Amino acid sequence: MSVVSGTLQSPMQSPPLPGDGGRLPRGGASIVQQGGAESRADLLFALLARGAAIFILIMLGALVLVLTTAAMPSITAFKAHFLASSSWRPNEREVVMRDAKGNIMRDADGEEVTVTLPPEFGxxxxxxxxxxxxxxxxxxxxxxxxxxxxxxxxxxxxxxxxxxxxxxxxxxxxxxxxxxxxxxxxxxxxxxxxxxxxxxxxxxxxxxxxxxxxxxxxxxxxxxxxxxxxxxxxxxxxxxxxxxxxxxxxxxxxxxxxxxxxxxxxxxxxxxxxxxxxxxxxxxxxxxxxxxxxxxxxxxxxxxxxxxxxxxxxxxxxxxxxxxxxxxxxxxxxxxxxxxxxxxxxxxxxxxxxxxxxxxxxxxxxxxxxx
Amino acid sequence: MVKTEHPTAERGHARANREAPQPGTSLPPIQPVLRSLNPDIAPGRNGQNPVHLPTTTPTEQSPQGPAIHAELAAEQHVLSTEDFKLHYGKHRALHGITMQIPAGKVTALIGPSGCGKSTLLRSFNRLNDLIENVRVEGRIRFQGQDIHDRKVDVIRLRKKMGMVFQKSNPFPMSILENVVYALRIGGERRRRVLDEVCEKSLRSAALWDEVKDRLHTSALGMSGGQQQRLCIARAIAAEPEVLLMDEPCSALDPIATGKVEELIYALRGKYTVVIVTHNMQQAARVSDYTAFMYMGRLVEYGPTNSIFVNPHLKETESYVTGRFG
The missing domain is CATH 1.10.3720.10 (MetI-like)
Structure with a gap:
């Protein structure tokens, strides 16, 4: 319907270049792969693109790996309790012991009995x-x-x-x-x-x-x-x-x-x-x-x-x-x-x-x- | 370049689909266009005389007016237009259409793409209201009431006019919910009523036996032909008085088309059907009356048989015999 007329020719179908020595048969290029600069460039670009994609995946993986490694001491120390605990105690703290009735426990000298709580995180x-x-x-x-x-x-x-x-x-x-x-x-x-x-x-x-x-x-x-x-x-x-x-x-x-x-x-x-x-x-x-x-x-x-x-x-x-x-x-x-x-x-x-x-x-x- | 109204419309049927020239906004005289498309067509095939085509420009009224056959006068009319004009912005798509749709009959609107068939159809239920910059003049009467009157509730108008679209458009719900959608939005909640209407409508649409075991699965899992018949069932479930169909088979294969055509044939008498179609054999098969439209005008309107066998105007003859369009 458009005004385009005449036959369409792709560049491949133009007459053989002088360098080809007339190798190509008349009426079209061979469909067999020729090799050469173009396909090498294609291959290079494909590799680059693939590499870029893989690089991003590696970054994500490295991020998770580093975080997991750095978190390991905490994971091993608190395990699943970490997710359920409300305490956030960066430093160890001494607390006074109390008995069941809530009275402060004292030793024989009348000193308060204390315990030292280790740092704990939740x-x-x-x-x-x-x-x-x-x-x-x-x-x-x-x-x-x-x-x-x-x-x-x-x-x-x-x-x-x-x-x-x-x-x-x-x-x-x-x-x-x-x-x-x-x-x-x-x-x-x-x-x-x-x-x-x-x-x-x-x-x-x-x-x-x-x-x-x-x-x-x-x-x-x-x-x-x-x-x-x-x-x-x-x-x-x-x-x-x-x-x-x-x-x-x-x-x-x-x-x-x-x-x-x-x-x-x-x-x-x-x-x-x-x-x-x-x-x-x-x-x-x-x-x-x-x-x-x-x-x-x-x-x-x-x-x-x-x-x-x-x-x-x-x-x-x-x-x-x-x-x-x-x-x-x-x-x-x-x-x-x-x-x-x-x-x-x-x-x-x-x-x-x-x-x-x-x-x-x-x-x-x-x-x-x-x- | 010629504009196509519906790019996907042509896929389904190759049978009577010979149209090519579609009047766009500024159309060159039609003879040169035809000749450039296919040199064999324009001077008339088989050495016949050159085809006479209407050459009026869109702005002037054709002198003789449309050829309306006498049989139409004897019919009861449910829907009528009086000098109805429609503009998309500055472009006038319909030029003073005056026609009457007989009650209980199937009326086909035929004509090349862009001739205003679909626009006219969508004017009947005021679906063109959604499009910006649309302006209408003249009247459309439904059961005697001017549908553009301020008093008219467009929602109630649409409830009385079911519509089936070119492309099937089931909603993303179950088959049952699709069919009873019109009842649902009307506030119906009684399970028994919904089930009954669903079965009745699906039976009318000749779909019940195919889907009765999966009424509660998604309607989007059905085949194309089933989806279109579901849309017809959905339109019927609302118990409309008029059924508007906009190229309902253009996306269907011949078998599904056959089923839908049988269905349309079976609906005559119960409903007034107005069907837009590109497929002239389809118009000939399913309709009682046929209106030929061209460039936003009604050209000829009469019993389907006369339109196809013995048209009054040469333009109609050229079109229905496939010599142009």
């Missing part, structure tokens, strides 16, 4: 902190992100909004360094929470029976689990929104039209869209979760850094990454350093799992029908 509070702060972040960020992506895909074009700048701004949020979010959290969000939001919430939690567990008896500082969760929510909003937008945009038009043609309302047709893209959306959420779990600086600035488990959201806490940021530089003993490395290893494995699941959801399953 990761439970930081795992708890990471999980809870990530859950708060998802709780806030997921409805907002999905709503925003629906707006960009379904409403924006209809009301003639310039979606380019909006999408750009949302993605720009992802590029802001986390320390900037941390400073904002420390100087703006935390004081706001301390003065306005948390006193009211804490009072309500104290009165309502089933919210009692969220009540905090300590003074409110604003630098606590809730603040960290909110900062994380702001940070993972852009990634879930932009991925969710791509997922929803890829929903075939006939799916939406099909539901509308059956008399679906606007929101019902959106439900079909969300359902069609649900694995992709789940993947987007998992990537957001991976970022929330690994986020360090902003969290370390606003979470209050208290290494204990507290059911209240208004009490200071600690996450794995904030623990590492706070303590690694000051780790005094080898066993403390090793324990910190083990925390890092747990974090790495967790993030890796989140990412693998997310990739599988977005890439692996989109090619297959969602069941």
């Amino acid at each position: 990761a439970l509070p930081v795992i708890y902190g990471t999980v809870v702060s990530s859950i708060i972040a998802l709780f806030v960020a997921v409805p907002l992100s999905i709503g925003a992506s629906l707006f960009i895909v379904r409403i924006g074009p209809r009301i003639g909004l310039l979606l380019g700048p909006i999408s750009f701004l949302i993605e720009f949020l992802a590029a802001i360094p986390s320390i900037a979010y941390g400073i904002w959290g420390l100087f703006v969000l935390a004081p706001f929470l301390q003065d306005h939001l948390e006193p009211a919430l804490n009072a309500v939690a104290g009165k309502v029976f089933f919210l009692r567990m969220f009540h905090s008896d300590q003074g409110l500082t604003g630098r606590d689990m809730l603040c960290a969760g909110l900062i994380l929510a702001v940070m993972i909003l852009p990634i879930i929104t932009s991925l969710g937008r791509d997922v929803l945009r890829a929903v075939p038009r006939v799916q939406i039209e099909g539901s509308l043609a059956l008399g679906a309302t606007w929101w019902q047709s959106c439900q079909v869209m969300l359902r069609y893209g649900r694995t992709g959306l789940f993947g987007a959420i998992m990537l957001g979760l991976a970022r929330a779990a690994g986020e360090t600086m902003a969290v370390a600035m606003v979470i209050g850094n208290a290494n204990r488990i507290s059911s209240s959201l208004f009490a200071p806490a600690q996450t794995m990454s904030s623990l590492l940021a706070n303590e690694f530089a000051e780790a005094s003993s080898n066993i403390q350093r090793s324990a910190l490395v083990e925390v890092a290893l747990i974090l790495l494995v967790m993030s890796l799992l989140f990412n693998v699941i997310a990739r599988y959801m977005i890439v692996g399953r989109s090619a297959r029908p969602a069941v």
Whole structure:
């Protein structure tokens, strides 16, 4: 149909070059491999590309290997107890022995009997902190992100909004360094929470029976689990929104039209869209979760850094990454350093799992029908 | 370069698919286009006289108007258009279509790609509302009611018009949930009602025996032909009055096409069916009335038999005999 006419000739089919001495038969080149500079270059490039790919794998392997080796003293010392223990005692400590009734035990001279506890480490509070702060972040960020992506895909074009700048701004949020979010959290969000939001919430939690567990008896500082969760929510909003937008945009038009043609309302047709893209959306959420779990600086600035488990959201806490940021530089003993490395290893494995699941959801399953 | 309206549309059937020229936005006079496509076609094959084609430009109304056969006047009409015009932005896709769709009959819309058949079909259930920059003039009446009237609830309108698309579009749910989707969104929850409607619709779509043992498995695991019949069952389950079909067989193989055609044939009387098709034999097989459209106009409209055997206009004859388009 186009205007192209005449016969097409590939360069290979042009008449034999003088150097070939007319070796090629008339009417086309031989299909037998000729060898020569071109195929050598091909081979070289293939090797280079393969090498680059292998190099990246080796880096990952080396990372895991080094972390595991460095964590070995801690792993052998605390074993699985590391995951279940709440103690974080970098230095050995002398404590007074008490008897069954709680009285201080004394020896014959009336001196207090003491024992020396060795350093002990457990990761439970930081795992708890990471999980809870990530859950708060998802709780806030997921409805907002999905709503925003629906707006960009379904409403924006209809009301003639310039979606380019909006999408750009949302993605720009992802590029802001986390320390900037941390400073904002420390100087703006935390004081706001301390003065306005948390006193009211804490009072309500104290009165309502089933919210009692969220009540905090300590003074409110604003630098606590809730603040960290909110900062994380702001940070993972852009990634879930932009991925969710791509997922929803890829929903075939006939799916939406099909539901509308059956008399679906606007929101019902959106439900079909969300359902069609649900694995992709789940993947987007998992990537957001991976970022929330690994986020360090902003969290370390606003979470209050208290290494204990507290059911209240208004009490200071600690996450794995904030623990590492706070303590690694000051780790005094080898066993403390090793324990910190083990925390890092747990974090790495967790993030890796989140990412693998997310990739599988977005890439692996989109090619297959969602069941 | 000629624009194709639906790039994937041509795959399924090679039988009557001889069309090539598709009027785009700015179309050169058709004779030179045809000649450049295939020198054998334009002067008329077998040494016949050159083909006469409508050469009106899209902006002017053809002087004589469409040829509407007298038989149509005797029919009861459920759906009608009055000087209906539709614009995509500045481009006018439909030029004052006036036609009436007889109730309980199968009406086929034929014509080369880009002639506005699908646009007209999608206007009946106002699916074009979704597309930006669409502007309509004139009227479409459904059971006497102007469908563009402010009072009309477009959701209720669409519930009365089932639609089957070119590409099957089962939702990512179980077969049962697909079929009863229209009831679900209408708020129906009674298990017994849903099961009954599902069985009845699947039987109507001649699909029940094939899928009755796996109603709760995903609809996406079905074959292409089954998926399309599922979409028909889904449209029927809503108990519409009109069934709009937009090239329902274009992505199906001949066996699946045959099944769907039998189904359409069986639906006559119960439903008013409007079917857009590229396949002229299909139009001849399944429809009672055929409308030939060209470049956004209705050219000729009458009983299928007369359109194919004894058309009033030369343009129609050229098209249905495959000499152009």
